[in-house]
Amino acid sequence: MSLVHINILIAFAVSLTGLLMHRSHLMSALLCLEGMMLSLFILATLTILSTHFTLANMMPIILLVFAACEAAIGLALLVMVSNTYGTDYVQNLNLLQC
Amino acid sequence: MVMYIVFTMSTIFVISLVGVSSKPSPIYGGLGLIVGGAMGCGVVFSFGGSFLGLMVFLIYLGGMLVVFGYTTAMATEQYPEVWVSNKVVFGGFFLGLVLELLVVMYVLKGGKVNVVFEFNGLEDWVVYDTGDSGFFSEEAMGIAALYSYGAWLIVVTGWSLFIGVVVIMEITRGN
Numbered sequence: 345m346s347l348v349h350i351n352i353l354i355a356f357a358v359s360l361t362g363l364l365m366h367r368s369h370l371m372s373a374l375l376c377l378e379g380m381m382l383s384l385f386i387l388a389t390l391t392i393l394s395t396h397f398t399l400a401n402m403m404p405i406i407l408l409v410f411a412a413c414e415a416a417i418g419l420a421l422l423v424m425v426s427n428t429y430g431t432d433y434v435q436n437l438n439l440l441q442c
Numbered sequence: 443m444v445m446y447i448v449f450t451m452s453t454i455f456v457i458s459l460v461g462v463s464s465k466p467s468p469i470y471g472g473l474g475l476i477v478g479g480a481m482g483c484g485v486v487f488s489f490g491g492s493f494l495g496l497m498v499f500l501i502y503l504g505g506m507l508v509v510f511g512y513t514t515a516m517a518t519e520q521y522p523e524v525w526v527s528n529k530v531v532f533g534g535f536f537l538g539l540v541l542e543l544l545v546v547m548y549v550l551k552g553g554k555v556n557v558v559f560e561f562n563g564l565e566d567w568v569v570y571d572t573g574d575s576g577f578f579s580e581e582a583m584g585i586a587a588l589y590s591y592g593a594w595l596i597v598v599t600g601w602s603l604f605i606g607v608v609v610i611m612e613i614t615r616g617n
Binding site for chain 2: 345346347348349350351352354355358359361362363367369371372374375376378379382383385386389390393394396397398399400401402404405406408409410411412413415416417419420421422423424426427431432
């Protein structure tokens with residue numbers, strides 16, 4: 345494994361930590377999710393290119409397609425939250441609070 | 443230092459993702475993702491994957507991040523927070539920066555890291571060769587196999603994209 349793989353794994357872990365700790369905006373969580381997808385794409389591409397696994401070169405493209413689907417649905421949900429409450433602050437999502 | 447250009451690009455990738463994950467205002471998070479995407483594309487280029495690197499630029503940056511930028515412009519605040527304007531954001535960014543600098547110093551002192559696998563620095567610029575690959579790029583041939591061996595993958599992803607559009611139209615219907 346190359347030294348670059350260490351950095352890409354650290355990038356994935358950092359984005360995961362950022363996704364799990366909310367601040368004010370819901371949009372920031374979606375951006376951290378996109379960061380995770382990007383680091384997964386880079387990691388998969390580097391591993392597949394290093395091991396010369398030719399047929400698996402299509403896997404990062406499929407990953408990107410499903411990440412695009414997921415990002416679009418996340419953005420649609422954010423737009424509806426923003427239409428209801430005016431902003432996309434996470435503290436507005438409190439319907440289940442007792 | 444040019445020998446470590448790929449490692450430097452991956453370090454800038456980590457720092458830009460730390461900048462996204464320390465959560466300034468979302469428009470600056472998008473800026474961090476753009477820089478990270480460019481650096482990731484450079485890393486993929488140096489491993490010989492030219493098609494997949496250009497896909498990052500075209501599909502990821504040019505498609506997905508543009509949509510994120512428009513949505514952020516729709517739901518943004520009057521005074522967006524940059525990394526240095528808020529102590530919490532700057533503290534998170536500084537912590538990630540210190541972590542990455544520690545890792546870089548450990549790697550550059552040793553030369554190889556033995557965490558779970560053995561990460562050695564030779565594979566940055568010496569790639570294992572499995573023999574004759576002919577005149578074709580292996581990566582391009584593997585992606586072209588998406589239409590022959592991966593025909594069912596194309597059907598499934600196309601159908602799920604269509605269902606995604608229908609789901610989005612249903613979510614944003616309102617009333």
